[in-house]
Amino acid sequence: MDPDAVAKAFVDHYYSTFDSNRAGLANLYQDGSMLTFEGQKILGSQNIVAKLVGLPFQQCQHNITTVDCQPSGAGGVLVFVSGTLQLAGEQHALKFSQMFHLMPTAQGSFYVLNDIFRLNYT
């Protein structure tokens, strides 16, 4: 397992799904998955997807600036992302940082166990 390859593939897939079909993120989370979104804690795939689908914008585009990854032990991969989030109709893009802890599934792919998202205000 090459953590860099896993991280890159995951990041590409995650944000393209987010930007085109947010409900499709459901199969990246499981019942034990945790999301902390701007300090709000959400548990489980259903609740997480409900939160993301319910965000107050229809269209968005993530532009990724940096991706760092490391193996976390126990077969997991930690991914640390920074980038910008462009919302339709907004002049200025929002800056964000996000970390994922990916764990292997029985089928040989990865799901998100831990997800923490923060906007970067400067």
Place this chain on the structure above:
Amino acid sequence: MEELIDLVGKAFVDHYYHLFDNDRPALSSLYQPSSMLTFEGQKIQSIEDITAKLNQLPFDQCLHVISTIDSQPSSFTGGIVVFVSGSLQLPGEEHHLWFSQMFHLIPLLEGHFFVQNDIFRLNYG
């Protein structure tokens, strides 16, 4: 009421940045041979190389001011992922630097944690 995991995360963050800002060589006590640091994209392993990197950063004094701390239990038994954002103030510099950092903490037998994974990035405006 704050959850236990948030208390542990906050206690670690307070301790880590206090050491960083007051006794940088002492950070070596927080890493183990398996620890990994990625500092602005540069990958570093081993306690010696990690502490050498941190001790050789091009400033003698600094002050971390923490804005946000988010913690979650990781898959590792008793493990915690901690996500931090804040600013780094260097003496003589008018503008401070904004940064984000994540730690994956793993418990040692005595109930103390060490940093298994550490990733640091400056947030450029």
